[in-house]
Amino acid sequence: MTTMPASPFVQVGVLTGRSLLGLRDPRMIVMNLLQPMIMLTLFSQVFRTMADAPGFPPGVEYLDYLMPAILVTTGAQAAVWAGGGLANDLKNGVLARFRTLPVTMVAVVAARSLFDLTRSALQLLTLLVAAMLLFGFHPPGGVLGSLGALVLALVVGTGLGAVFMALAAWVKNGELLQTIGMATMFPLMFASSAFVPVGNLPGWLRAVAVVNPLTYAVDAARGFALGAAAWPALAAALGVSSVLLVAGLGLAARGVRRP
């Protein structure tokens, strides 16, 4: 070869660019935005009486309470998409070619992760703007607090996304992955502080919610939005997400190397 292989950073850049070319598809954009909008509409209507329930923090609007959770759970669901995206990539012949090229597999999965981070950021930003303009979401934490919640949602989603990528790289089966994703994400979402205060959950659900990392992520995001930072929850959410990210990417890279 007449050239030295590109540095891992350039490789990540090139590979992220490759995925972003696929994002230009308008159908993808609509798909990405529709689901959280539906969630937001339904939840804000169905649960609007929640704020009067006992155990609910006094003086807090349900929308202000709900929106950070919608951000976090949407970010977490995007994690399943990240796994599905990698499973799809594994079916694409070009990935088999990467195995024969001086391309590091860490760059392949990191690029996938960056791509999903970009997609998720656009999705959450649209959701946030829509909530503000259409539903009158103006939490005490202000725009800055809302953005804090959004960034945290992205961090959590990226960490979880790495786990689903690792899963995808080893099971190599998109359908199975979606099933596993649904079967874990929905219980995790509902057995958490996302939609009702943990104290209002029935006993066994409460037990799950207390150890569920999503509870900490939601509590921390909610802390930002409500203008009362929840530092311990934030530390827990960031800690768990970083561990998941590093371990997930490492395992995913090893899995992708195996044909």
Added chain:
Amino acid sequence: MIHAEDVVKSFGTHTALDGVTLRVPRGTVLGLLGHNGAGKTTLINVLTTVLPPDGGTASVAGFDVVAEGAQVRSSIGLTGQYTLVDEDLTGRQNLVMIARLLGLSSRDARRHAAELLESFGLVDAADRKAGKFSGGMKRRLDLAVSLVGRPHVVFLDEPTTGLDPTSRIALWETVERLTREEGTTVLLTTQYMEEADRLADAITVLSHGRVVASGTAGELKAGLGRRTVTITPSDPALASEVLSRNGFEVGRELDAVHVPVSATREVAVVVRLLTDADVDLAALTVTEPSLDDVYLALAAQPRGVLQ
């Protein structure tokens, strides 16, 4: 340039490579001939560092495929049995992406891609998605992609299987140009004797994960497969009789007579016998043995006759 020594690879209880040894000198083309399931793709996977061997050693461009995988990957190009391009990207985007991954600057990558599109006759289709390419175009793009960065060693896994005759010949010409102009070392697998014959300097026959013969195309055919002389004589009955009387196996089919011969000079014998018997020949063709003939002959002989 490529060196495999006693390479073993199993999938569960099935042994796909059962001690394969071969050598491809720099700048030459080795044709690896074998039926479906012979182990051709598995050997390529081992040599391109995709699969680790269970036993034996192999090196490519001087680097060990296990210990120096990264260096091997920097020296090779692969056109796989199934196309290894991104079907969601255009032909040009595929080439630019690979060039960028191999360390070319954005500008050099674009230029290199444009050159390859030009020399592979893909300029008109360059900006269409690869998924929309015809089979022949896809193979050409795949070959072009595998040549990005001018690898010293190129692996071609059944590059023309499933192609129509025109695309097949176009691809052969491309491979010939590559080896002639770039001096690239090539390992090519195929199920077609004709393809190996045309492109390869040497041929290795693989069967059930073992090398059953190797040599030049001429050696293989002369030693193993029998050619068939097909004639259209003025008097088929007389021709058959004369030839059988002189010890030839003879097959009749309408006006044609088939005579298997084991050496080139026997063609001359056939002609002389018929001339002496005053039989005129309206047509005479000599058909090369097929891969099947070679296999059948190999099955009847002890291992490694030609090695």
